[in-house]
Amino acid sequence: MSTLAVLGAGPKGIAIAAKARALAAAGLPAPRVILIEPGPVAGNWTGHQGYTSGLLPLGTPPEKDIGYPYPASWGPQSAAVTAAMAEYSFQRHLIARGAYADWVDRGRLRPTHRQWSYYLRDVAARAGAEVVTAEVTEMEADGERWRLTVDPGPPIWADGVVVTGPGPPIRVHGQPHQHPRVLDGRSYWLAAPAHEGRMAMNTCVIGSGETAAAVVVNLLDTAHRRSVIDVLTSLGVLYSRGESHEENRWYSDPGDWPALAEAHRREFLARTDRGVFSQQAEAVLNASRGFRTLAGRAVEIDAGDQQVVVTIEYGHERERVAYDMVVVAVGFHGRWFETLLGEQARRRLGQAEAGTGLERRIDVDLSVAGLNPPLHLPVLAGLAQGPGFPNLSCLGLLSDRILRRYVLSGSHWPEKKVSDLSA
Ligand SMILES: Cc1cc2nc3c(=O)[nH]c(=O)nc-3n(C[C@H](O)[C@H](O)[C@H](O)COP(=O)(O)OP(=O)(O)OC[C@H]3O[C@@H](n4cnc5c(N)ncnc54)[C@H](O)[C@@H]3O)c2cc1C
Structure with missing residues (x-):
């Protein structure tokens, strides 16, 4: 055997x-x-x-x-x-x-x-x-x-x-391994109970997939109502899945998937799997005014005792923005x-x-x-x-x-x- x-x-x-x-x-x-x-x-x-x-x-x-x-x-x-x-x-x-x-x-x-x-x-x-x-x-x-x-x-x-x-969460350059103000798609949930009921905070959630979506939904639920939540996405816009039969059926029955051109397979994954929010998360966000979307890539994180500075790159522009807390949710x-x-x-x-x-x-x-x-x-x-x-x-x-x-x-x-x- x-x-x-x-x-x-x-x-x-x-x-x-x-x-x-x-x-x-x-x-x-x-x-x-x-x-x-x-x-x-x-x-x-x-x-x-x-x-x-x-x-x-x-x-x-x-x-x-x-x-x-x-x-x-x-x-x-x-x-x-x-x-x-x-x-x-x-x-x-x-x-x-x-x-x-x-x-x-x-x-x-x-x-x-x-x-x-x-x-x-x-x-x-x-x-x-x-x-x-x-x-x-x-x-x-x-x-x-x-x-x-x-x-x-x-x-x-x-x-x-x-x-x-x-696998372990992907990190942004400069991101410390452990820091009370810098969390990731795994550690956020271990720290979340401690953050509940806190004062108003400026938070940046980096990422545009379901891991980021879950964090944003939780922050909207638990953060002080004067908190600011920025969602930083390198795609510029937050997208959600379609969930049509034509999309879903490839997940259940991929027998003819390899026959699709590689470029089309990559596009499908980008549109339906990676970097998209689920319809459930989208429904919560549609009803919320407590967050805003920022276009750009986080290229560096500089974490201090009082604040975390995120360097954001968009096209040829670079800016540094300070937050009370940063959650890096860019995948594993x-x-x-x-x-x-x-x-x-x-x-x-x-x-x-x-x-x-x-x-x-x-x-x-x-x-x-x-x-x-x-x-x-x-x-x-x-x-x-x-x-x-x-x-x-x-x-x-x-x-x-x-x-x-x-x-x-x-x-x-x-x-x-x-x-x-x-x-
Ligand atoms: C918050 C969240 C929600 C998700 N929701 C969905 C969803 O609704 N639908 C969906 O399709 N996907 C979802 N996913 C994606 C999900 O990660 C995978 O679908 C799912 O976890 C796959 O199961 P798994 O058995 O590969 O991994 P896991 O359930 O993560 O199990 C892997 C196991 O490996 C163990 N392990 C790690 N290192 C070692 C080692 N060195 N030696 C031995 N064991 C080790 C770990 O302890 C762990 O228990 C979600 C992911 C997250 C983070």
């Missing part, structure tokens, strides 16, 4: 573990799946370790659960696999708690992030997910296998590795795992990347094309394989694509491989 190790017991890891159970229940030779996680299962959604207060509503509908979109990927066994996965659905979770009718009658409300974490933990427990409580500190390629150094505990050997999680480092790679693994990854950019080298099974042993990077799979793989939009398809390699070794997906595609 082969072993698949997953860094992180968040939605992606749990989806893979649950699917492996469903495959075994359907009589397929599933690999052993080990989730390696230093904190609590689904901890990033609880509000206890940053990223969210836990009370924010989930952006995607909860019907996009661990098994969604319940694809028929397994030939004659597909019906049995889908039936087994239906046991892990969000509706099943509510039914078991007597909360299903209430949820339907209230209009199928979005759960909070914390409620979502309860659902994920419930699935992990019912699927009997194997979780090793440790942090991966090094990943080294040793022949055909991975050797994972973990803390604490002995090394873990695996035939394939999946990396999950958003998707390639964070590279700091964990040993010498051999780094060399092989460099060869596989072949100077073309890692995002272009992600194959149908979400691994890096040409890299052995396999390294699956769903967070970087948006450009090459589909916009839903980095997020929660198609966890059932994500787990099928990854697991298929270990269940049917030697066989291939009908879709085209990276090497067949013209960029």
Whole structure:
């Protein structure tokens, strides 16, 4: 039996573990799946370790659960696999708690992030997910296998590795690592309780994606009414998602995504995923006068005891603006795992990347094309394989694509491989 190790017991890891159970229940030779996680299962959604207060509503509908979109990927066994996965659905979770009718009658409300974490933990427990409580500190390629150094505990050997999680927040030049007046998309939520009920403050939120949107909505809710909130966006304008069927369907069913020209795929991601506010956030902002949008890029942060000065560049102009607090919400480092790679693994990854950019080298099974042993990077799979793989939009398809390699070794997906595609 082969072993698949997953860094992180968040939605992606749990989806893979649950699917492996469903495959075994359907009589397929599933690999052993080990989730390696230093904190609590689904901890990033609880509000206890940053990223969210836990009370924010989930952006995607909860019907996009661990098994969604319940694809028929397994030939004659597909019906049995889908039936087994239906046991892990969000509706099943509510039914078991007597909360299903209430949820339907209230209009199928979005759960909070914390409620979502309860659902994920419930699935992990019912699927009997194997979780090793440790942090991966090094990943080294040793022949055909991975050797994972973990803390604490002995090394873990695996035939394939999946990396999950958003990675650390991206920083602006000069941004201190820790400062009471300079926060980011993760630390804001750890500090937010302390800021509630404060005096009027001038705050700058840097960024125009959903992480920034959540911070702005929270500030509008909690800040003193004479506070000034500037939202700094390098796009000049804040955009929101359309959420039309034509846009949404690519997230659920990306089979023909690779056939779109790369320029069109990049444009789609920019319009619907990165750097856009959700419609829920947009609805709150539409009803608020307590913020304004500034056009420009933050190029430098100079943090002092009393104020934080942000240098803003727009075209050929530069200005320095002082704030009481700055929140840098410009995204996360998707390639964070590279700091964990040993010498051999780094060399092989460099060869596989072949100077073309890692995002272009992600194959149908979400691994890096040409890299052995396999390294699956769903967070970087948006450009090459589909916009839903980095997020929660198609966890059932994500787990099928990854697991298929270990269940049917030697066989291939009908879709085209990276090497067949013209960029
Ligand atoms: C506030 C917020 C709201 C979001 N809302 C949505 C939404 O509504 N819909 C959507 O599609 N996407 C949303 N996202 C995007 C979201 O990040 C991803 O969709 C989702 O987290 C992916 O799950 P995951 O399993 O990859 O990561 P996570 O849930 O972040 O889990 C990764 C895990 O990896 C662990 N880990 C980190 N380092 C190591 C290590 N060295 N060794 C072992 N384990 C490690 C972490 O402890 C963590 O538990 C949101 C993101 C944020 C920040």
